[in-house]
Each structure stands twice: as structure tokens, then as C-alpha cells.
Amino acid sequence: MRSYPLYIDGRDDPGQGWTYTVRTSAFIDDPAETFGLKRRLELEGDRAFGDDEPTAIGRCAWGDDAENRRAVDAAARASREFGRFAPRARRQIAEDFHDTVIAASDEFVEILVAEGHPRRLAEWEIKGILANCCPPTLDWVFAQLHQEYEDAEGRRVRLTRKPDGVVCVNPPQNAAGVMSVMGVGALFAGNAVVIKAPRSTPLGVMFAYREIVAPVLERHGAPPGTLNVVSGDTRRTLRQWLSHPGVDDVFFVGDSTVGLKLGAQCVARGKKPILELSGNDPLVVWRDADLEGAAEALCESFYGSAQICMVPKQAIVHPAIAAEFVELFLDRVATIRPGYPEDPATLLSPVLKADRFLEFLAEARDAGAELLTGGRRVGLDGAPSESGLFFEPSVVRVDGLEDAARLRCVREETFFPLVPIVVPEDAPDHLLLERVIEFVNADEYGLRTSLWATEPRVVEEFTAGVWSSGTLRVNESHMGFSPPMATHGGTGRSGGPFGGLNFPALSTSHLQGISIAPVRAPLPARETEDAAGAVPAAA
Secondary structure, three states: OEEEOEEEOOEEEOOOEEEEEEOHHHHHHOHHHHHHHHHHHHHHOHHHOOOOOOOEEEEEEEOOHHHHHHHHHHHHHHHHHHOOOOHHHHHHHHHHHHHHHHHHHHHHHHHHHHOOOOHHHHHHHHHHHHHOOOHHHHHHHHHHHEEEEEOOOOOEEEEEEEEOOEEEEEOOOOOHHHHHHHHHHHHHOOOEEEEEEEOOOOHHHHHHHHHHHHHHHHHOOOOOOOEEEEEEOHHHHHHHHHHOOOOOEEEEEOOHHHHHHHHHHHHHOOOEEEEEOOOOEEEEEOOOOOHHHHHHHHHHHHHHHHOOOOOEEEEEEOOOOHHHHHHHHHHHHOOOOOOOOOOOOOOOOOOOOHHHHHHHHHHHHHOOOEEEEOOOEEOOOOOEOOOOOEEOOEEEEEEOHHHHHOOHHHHOOOOOOEEEEEEOOOOOHHHHHHHHHHHHHOOOOOOEEEEEOOOHHHHHHHHHHOOOOOEEEEOOOOOOOOOOOOOOOOOHHHOOOOOOOOOHHHHOEEEEEEEEOOOOOOOOOOOOOOOOOOOOOOO
């Protein structure tokens, strides 16, 4: 069994107690027994069960205000030294991190799978981590961190990004291990960091930072306190970060409503918010699209039962090809079934927001949407079950953009496997394209948007006209990665008023201009006069 204390100021810290992680596959088999085992372990410790308990795969320490305060204090001390590391030295840290992730990727995947990520999803998540630190991305990012010019008068002008100082990172419960690694980009900028692992899912976070990040920093001589890893109550921790004078940035990943409120509190306290929030991504299919490719891309909606911010959550399909596209898509959806996360064929995860699934689906059907497939709660075997942990992959058809905009399953993020296919009213293509672009831009979120179209004019008009997304992808996987583009970041309710494509090394640093004038040649030495102003007489 893996065991991770807290990590504060370069040392292990026992914290106040332990959180045990049990295999999600065991929870799927017997939720009551597995939850009971977890509670007994946390109350009695593993002495009652031994180290060979197969259901429990790890334990992570948790702390309270005292540990959190020490972590921030340590980061504040370390930031002054680590912030002076040259960009070249930090680039070496970034390259070492990339190579270490590759070496540890199999172990990392197994941790994520045990925490409940389907294997295909976990492997994709590791690809995302590597995309953020691969050579093309690092080349672009470090080029932005320091640029130098010389003007006509010989003046040296530097545009350099300086670290903000102390960055505190709060990842979400649903993808804590992977999303916490966005905090590594803050290290690339020269910041010290405090990473908070959620009490509910700490193991992936602890593995990433104790087994990968900490050894990299030690190899490159980073001072103690550059990295601190804590775990505890989220609300108390966030309140403490807001009030601590040593905290410069709060990097929050999670729900839009909570994140936007936190962002306002950060600004009021003089701290920078970096927000990675909810997503409600549209996928647009035009009349001349590769329908097979588009249908395959829309199936990405069901990764993790759509409990991921950056999968497509809705499709807007040209009316001329809607029937053909729907048939192709439903053929693929019919092959998607529940399963254990260890199974490479599994896409679906247990659904946490079952009530909202049923509410959204009922509202859509009451408003006239057609249920094309799914809609039922099911067990592991795919059979209907009132107590099932899964939902069938579900698809509804909504006719008309105006009607679609009124439905919560279109207007709000769906964190469950319910995909609306919106078919606009028929119109000449130039008008229809304008209306689709307007519909996409009206989305309150702004994480990713993808388009499937062949005609260059349509592609150019769409990419020029859509301003509401951090990422636009054309004729390829909605979830794909394209270095040197960042993997995350959005506008609106996905990234807040300062949001956009998010390179953490840039979002946790600030631009400073430096002007150095050339040194003028010294004037010739002049004879000195005595106090009376007369030149002394010769002897």
C-alpha cells in the first residue's frame, strides 16, 4: 500500500490523520461494503487489516490550518530564491519533468484507474500532461518568458516575465491528480507552489508530486519550500489562502459558480485568480463534413460519462445531413457500455449527479425534444436498475436553435452522459452559418469548440467569427492536443473575465519591461582648482 505524508518545506509531515483510497472497481461491485472498509480504515488504521488489503491501494495524510499555514510560509521563503533561477535552469527542470512523466506514466495510469478513471481516459490524461511540457510547447513558452531587443541608440530593451511569487493550487475532485499537474507550469515561471490534494481523491495528486515533481526539483537544487503538498477541508483552505499575506495567486479548478465567486474574492484581497472551470463545448457538423469522423469525435462526449469539462457536450448539425449523421452516431453509441475502469474498452464511469441527469432529460422531453436512445439508470451489466451507478449513453434531438437555447441540457454544463443534437431551421447556407456562429458565441461558457467542414470559406468564416472559446479545433478530435497549444483554458464561465488559452507559466507570471541605456564614455579629466578658484602656482 502506498503511503504519502504531507510535504512541507522539503520534509515529510504526518498531518492530523489518514485518508484511504479504495479501488473504484470494488466500489462498483459492493458500494456499501467498500465504503464501510474505507471508514473503518480511517477510524482504526490499517493495523486491523494489514498491508495486504487488496481493496485499499494507498493512504494520504491530511492536515488543518496549522499545516496549511506552514506550507504557505515555506513557499514564501523559497520563492525569493527559486524566483532567481535563470530561465535556462527552469527550462532544464521542465525537460526533466517531461522525461520523468514518461518514465512513470504506467504507474500514473494505474493510480488514475484505481481512482475510477477508465483506462482509455487515464491514458489520454497522461498525453495531455506531456503535451504541456513537450519540446514544441516549452520552446514557445520559454520564448515568451524572456525577450531582448536593441534599439537604434544602442539601448537594450528586455521584456521579461517575472514570477508572481507563491501560487496555491486547488484541483477538482473528479480529476485531481491530472489537473493538479497544471501547477507544475507555475514552477516553470519561477514560482513556489502549495498544492492541495482533495480529501476525497488525494492519491493521484500525491503520486504526481511526491514521485515525479519533488525528485525533479531536488535534482536541480530547488530550495526547500519550493514545493509543498497539503490536504484538508477545501473551504477552510481557500479561506486561509485568501487571508494569508504570503499568497500571490490562487489557481482554482472546479465548478463555475464556485470559481467565479472565489475569483471575485481574490481580486478584492489583492490576489490573482487563475480559473479553470466548467465546460459546455459545442461540436458543429456542416453539410460537407466527414460524417464518420464527426460521429467518432462526438462519441468522446461519453468519456468518463461526460464528467470531464473538455469533452463535447452538444452537437449542432446541418439540417441537410442531420438524419445521416444521427444514424452513424447512434450506431457507435450502441457499442458503449458500462464496465470496470480497468477494462480498456470502458468509457463510462459511475454518475455522481444522477438527479440532475433525470431533471435535464425530463425538461428536454417535456419541451418536445426526441429521445433517440438511452435515458435509463443501469447496472454494471447494462441492464436497467433503480440502484445502478451508471446511466446509458443518452441522446436527444432538438429542432431549432431558439428552442434549443431554452433547454438546460444545451444551456448548462451536463456532467452526465446526455448529448443533445441540435438541428437548426433550414436556411440558405450563408445565413445558417451566421446563425450557428451566433449560437456558439451566445454560450456562457467558452472552453473548446470544434467544427467539421470541408469548404475553406466555411472554415475561415467560422474560425474568424467564433470568439467565445479558448480552443477551436477543425476536422479532428475534440479532445485532442496540438502542441504548442495549451491543453486548457477558456473564456466566460469556463475561465472568468481574464480567461483564455491557459499556459500556467504565463498566467502565474507578470510582464516587466527593462530598459538599459548604453554607458557613455567618461569625460576627460579636468584640472582641479583650489578653494579660491585659483590654479596653484608652480613651485
